[in-house]
Amino acid sequence: MSAPALGQNCRAVLPGPLRLDGGVLLSPVEIAYETYGTLNAEGTNAILVCHALTGDQYVASNHPVTGKPGWWTRMIGPGKPIDPARDFVICSNVLGSCMGTSGPATVNPATGKPWGMSFPVITIRDMVRAQGMLLDHLGIGRLKAVVGGSMGGMQALSWAATFPDRVAAAVVIASTARHSAQNIAFHEVGRQAIMADPNWNGGDYYEGTPPAAGLAVARMAAHITYLSEAGLTEKFGRRLQAREAKSFGFDADFQVESYLRHQGLAFTDRFDANAYLYITRALDYFDLAEEHGGVLANAFRGAATRFCLVSFDTDWLYPTSESRAVVQALHAAGAAASFVELSSPFGHDAFLLDSPELNRVVAGFLGNGR
Amino acid sequence: MSAPALGQNCRAVLPGPLRLDGGVLLSPVEIAYETYGTLNAEGTNAILVCHALTGDQYVASNHPVTGKPGWWTRMIGPGKPIDPARDFVICSNVLGSCMGTSGPATVNPATGKPWGMSFPVITIRDMVRAQGMLLDHLGIGRLKAVVGGSMGGMQALSWAATFPDRVAAAVVIASTARHSAQNIAFHEVGRQAIMADPNWNGGDYYEGTPPAAGLAVARMAAHITYLSEAGLTEKFGRRLQAREAKSFGFDADFQVESYLRHQGLAFTDRFDANAYLYITRALDYFDLAEEHGGVLANAFRGAATRFCLVSFDTDWLYPTSESRAVVQALHAAGAAASFVELSSPFGHDAFLLDSPELNRVVAGFLGNGR
Structure with missing residues (x-):
C-alpha cells in the first residue's frame, strides 16, 4: 500500500475484513476523511473529531456539495480550541454514511451495484472500529483526544470503551450513553x-x-x-x-x-x-451499558482516559440528565471526569453554534488554552 | 324543519349560511352529533363537550368504525362528573372533521363531489359558531357548561369569548390559548x-x-x-x-x-x-389574544362565565405555563377562574386516561359532586 494520503478529500480503501457487531465481515472498508495539521514526530498530537448523524468529514473545510464552510470551524482552526498549528486533526465520514465511506450508497464489489438495503446494519461501535482501522493506516497508535458532539459524543464514549489504551482524553458534548424510547x-x-x-x-x-x-x-x-x-x-x-x-x-x-x-x-x-x-438505526441500537453486562461503569473500568462532558440546559434530545448518568458511571469506574452544563437558548444544536463557554471548556480540558 | 333529533347518530342539516373567519359563506352546514340525557324544563342542564383533534362525537357511545367505547366514558356516564341522569350532554363532530359534519370529505352541493381541498379553511371559532347553530337548532339558549381537553379546551375558551352570554361555566383541560412555534x-x-x-x-x-x-x-x-x-x-x-x-x-x-x-x-x-x-390548520391558526387586539384578557372582559383550568405536569404539548397564562388573563379580566396542575406520568394524553383527581376537580367545579 502506498503512503496514506493526508489533507483534503482523502480516501483509504482498507482490505479489512471488519467484523461488524451484526456478525458480517465487511471487506473492503472504504473510508473518506480529512486531515488538518501535521502529526508530530512523537505521534502525540492526533485528535480524532467524530461527526453527528448528518455530519461528515468536512469539519473544517468547505463542503463539496453545498460549498458551505466546515460544520465546526468554531471549534477547529487557527486560534481555536483545536488548532491545526499544534494538533493533527482527523475527521472521517462514519461507516454507513454517504460522503465516501462504505455505506448503502457505495458499490458492493460482489455485485458491482450500490449496496442499498443489502448493506449490513451497523452500530456506533462498528463506526469506531472502522476509525481504528483508519488510524492504523495513518500510523497513529494513541490519540491525544477524541472529540464529538451528539452522535460524535457517542463515538467518543465508544472509543474509550473499545480502545481504552488508544485514547488519552475524550470530549463528549450534548450526548448520551444510550438512546431513549423517545x-x-x-x-x-x-x-x-x-x-x-x-x-x-x-x-x-x-x-x-x-x-x-x-x-x-x-x-x-x-x-x-x-x-x-x-x-x-x-x-x-x-x-x-x-x-x-x-x-x-x-x-x-x-x-x-x-x-x-x-x-x-x-x-x-x-x-x-x-x-x-x-x-x-445505529443510534437507536446504541446502549453502552448493554454492551457491558448492563452496567455502564463496566464500559470504563481500568481506563486511563480522561473525560470531559458538556451538556446544554435546553437540550431535550439528550438532556443534561443523560450526561450526568455518564459522569456517575465514570466516577463509579474510577475514571477522571469533569462535567459542565452550559446555558444556551438553542437546545441540542447549541454545540454547533457560537459558544465561547464551550470553547473555553474544551480548550482548557485539552490543555490548549491560550 | 322537523323536531331536532336526540340520542345517537344524529345529524342536522342547517341552512346557514355560516360566515367563516376566512370570509366564505358555508351553506348548508351539516353537523353530526350525539346527545345523552334529557334537557330539563328550564333548559338549564345542557353541557357541551368538545372533542380534540382526532376525536369525534362518540364521547360516551361506541365508535361506529372501531367498535370501541366512547373516548371519555371516564368523564361522562352514570356516577361520573358529567352524568346523563342529571345533565343533558351534547357532543358534535367539529367542522372540518370526518365523522359526518361538513368537512373536506363531505359532498359539496355545488358540484355533487367531495369538497377535498376546495373546502374552506376553518378556525376554532368557526367550529364554535357551528356548534352555536346546533344549539339554536336544539333550542338551547345557555349552556350549564362547555367542557373540553386539548383542542376541546380551545373550543371551550373560544365559546366563552364568542358567546359570553351563553356559557355559565367553562372547563379547559390540558389546553392553551394559542399554538406555539413548536x-x-x-x-x-x-x-x-x-x-x-x-x-x-x-x-x-x-x-x-x-x-x-x-x-x-x-x-x-x-x-x-x-x-x-x-x-x-x-x-x-x-x-x-x-x-x-x-x-x-x-x-x-x-x-x-x-x-x-x-x-x-x-x-x-x-x-x-x-x-x-x-x-x-385550525389549531395552528388559533391565537385567542390575536382575535382580541393582541391582549388575551380582552377575550374575557365582562364575561359572567366561571372558568376551571386543569393542566398536567408532564404535558409538554400544552405545558402548565400555557394554562397559567390563560388564568392570568382571566384574572386580569375580572373573571372567576380556578386552576390546578395535576401530576401524571402520561403527558398530554393524561386527560383521556383514568384520573380520579381530574374527575374530582370537574365534578366539584360543576357542582356535580356526590
Missing part, C-alpha cells in the same frame, strides 16, 4: 417517512429518483428535536411570512413552517435516504 | 407527510386510494407529543419485541417502534387525511 420514536417516524415514499423502492433508487419527499419529512421531524421550544419561540414565534394576514390556505403562512420546509428540502440535496436509515 | 412545527411535519404521499393527489383521492402511509407518519409524529418522555421510558424503555436479540435489520425491534407503527396504521382506518390537514 429518541427511538422520533427516528422511527423518520424511517417510516422515508420508507413510505414510493421512490424509496425498497432502497433501490440509485438509478432512479431518490425518495426526497420522505427524507425531507424525516429531516423536518428530527430538526424539531434539535431546537428548544423557547428557541423556536424566540426565533419564529407565531410570526407570519411576508404577508399581512393569514392566507386561509395551506401555503407556509408561518415563518416556522417555511423554515422547516427549507431545512427538509436542503437536506435532500446532500444526504442519502438509505444512509439516514442506517445511521438512525 | 406546536405549529409538529403539525407542519404531519401535513408535509400527508402531502408527500402520492396518493394524496392534491386532496382528490375519495374515489381512489387514500394517502394512508402519509397519514400514518403524521399520526406517529403527533403521537410522540401526546406522551411524556418519562411515560415512554416507563412504558417501553429500550425493551425489544418478542425476540431475544436485535435483528440487525429494519423490522420493529423495539416495542416503542411497534407501538408507534400500530398507532399510525390504526388511525388511518378511522380518519380522513384531508380532515387532518384542515383541523391541524
Whole structure:
C-alpha cells in the first residue's frame, strides 16, 4: 500500500475484513476523511473529531456539495480550541454514511451495484472500529483526544470503551450513553417517512429518483428535536411570512413552517435516504451499558482516559440528565471526569453554534488554552 | 324543519349560511352529533363537550368504525362528573372533521363531489359558531357548561369569548390559548407527510386510494407529543419485541417502534387525511389574544362565565405555563377562574386516561359532586 494520503478529500480503501457487531465481515472498508495539521514526530498530537448523524468529514473545510464552510470551524482552526498549528486533526465520514465511506450508497464489489438495503446494519461501535482501522493506516497508535458532539459524543464514549489504551482524553458534548424510547420514536417516524415514499423502492433508487419527499419529512421531524421550544419561540414565534394576514390556505403562512420546509428540502440535496436509515438505526441500537453486562461503569473500568462532558440546559434530545448518568458511571469506574452544563437558548444544536463557554471548556480540558 | 333529533347518530342539516373567519359563506352546514340525557324544563342542564383533534362525537357511545367505547366514558356516564341522569350532554363532530359534519370529505352541493381541498379553511371559532347553530337548532339558549381537553379546551375558551352570554361555566383541560412555534412545527411535519404521499393527489383521492402511509407518519409524529418522555421510558424503555436479540435489520425491534407503527396504521382506518390537514390548520391558526387586539384578557372582559383550568405536569404539548397564562388573563379580566396542575406520568394524553383527581376537580367545579 502506498503512503496514506493526508489533507483534503482523502480516501483509504482498507482490505479489512471488519467484523461488524451484526456478525458480517465487511471487506473492503472504504473510508473518506480529512486531515488538518501535521502529526508530530512523537505521534502525540492526533485528535480524532467524530461527526453527528448528518455530519461528515468536512469539519473544517468547505463542503463539496453545498460549498458551505466546515460544520465546526468554531471549534477547529487557527486560534481555536483545536488548532491545526499544534494538533493533527482527523475527521472521517462514519461507516454507513454517504460522503465516501462504505455505506448503502457505495458499490458492493460482489455485485458491482450500490449496496442499498443489502448493506449490513451497523452500530456506533462498528463506526469506531472502522476509525481504528483508519488510524492504523495513518500510523497513529494513541490519540491525544477524541472529540464529538451528539452522535460524535457517542463515538467518543465508544472509543474509550473499545480502545481504552488508544485514547488519552475524550470530549463528549450534548450526548448520551444510550438512546431513549423517545429518541427511538422520533427516528422511527423518520424511517417510516422515508420508507413510505414510493421512490424509496425498497432502497433501490440509485438509478432512479431518490425518495426526497420522505427524507425531507424525516429531516423536518428530527430538526424539531434539535431546537428548544423557547428557541423556536424566540426565533419564529407565531410570526407570519411576508404577508399581512393569514392566507386561509395551506401555503407556509408561518415563518416556522417555511423554515422547516427549507431545512427538509436542503437536506435532500446532500444526504442519502438509505444512509439516514442506517445511521438512525445505529443510534437507536446504541446502549453502552448493554454492551457491558448492563452496567455502564463496566464500559470504563481500568481506563486511563480522561473525560470531559458538556451538556446544554435546553437540550431535550439528550438532556443534561443523560450526561450526568455518564459522569456517575465514570466516577463509579474510577475514571477522571469533569462535567459542565452550559446555558444556551438553542437546545441540542447549541454545540454547533457560537459558544465561547464551550470553547473555553474544551480548550482548557485539552490543555490548549491560550 | 322537523323536531331536532336526540340520542345517537344524529345529524342536522342547517341552512346557514355560516360566515367563516376566512370570509366564505358555508351553506348548508351539516353537523353530526350525539346527545345523552334529557334537557330539563328550564333548559338549564345542557353541557357541551368538545372533542380534540382526532376525536369525534362518540364521547360516551361506541365508535361506529372501531367498535370501541366512547373516548371519555371516564368523564361522562352514570356516577361520573358529567352524568346523563342529571345533565343533558351534547357532543358534535367539529367542522372540518370526518365523522359526518361538513368537512373536506363531505359532498359539496355545488358540484355533487367531495369538497377535498376546495373546502374552506376553518378556525376554532368557526367550529364554535357551528356548534352555536346546533344549539339554536336544539333550542338551547345557555349552556350549564362547555367542557373540553386539548383542542376541546380551545373550543371551550373560544365559546366563552364568542358567546359570553351563553356559557355559565367553562372547563379547559390540558389546553392553551394559542399554538406555539413548536406546536405549529409538529403539525407542519404531519401535513408535509400527508402531502408527500402520492396518493394524496392534491386532496382528490375519495374515489381512489387514500394517502394512508402519509397519514400514518403524521399520526406517529403527533403521537410522540401526546406522551411524556418519562411515560415512554416507563412504558417501553429500550425493551425489544418478542425476540431475544436485535435483528440487525429494519423490522420493529423495539416495542416503542411497534407501538408507534400500530398507532399510525390504526388511525388511518378511522380518519380522513384531508380532515387532518384542515383541523391541524385550525389549531395552528388559533391565537385567542390575536382575535382580541393582541391582549388575551380582552377575550374575557365582562364575561359572567366561571372558568376551571386543569393542566398536567408532564404535558409538554400544552405545558402548565400555557394554562397559567390563560388564568392570568382571566384574572386580569375580572373573571372567576380556578386552576390546578395535576401530576401524571402520561403527558398530554393524561386527560383521556383514568384520573380520579381530574374527575374530582370537574365534578366539584360543576357542582356535580356526590
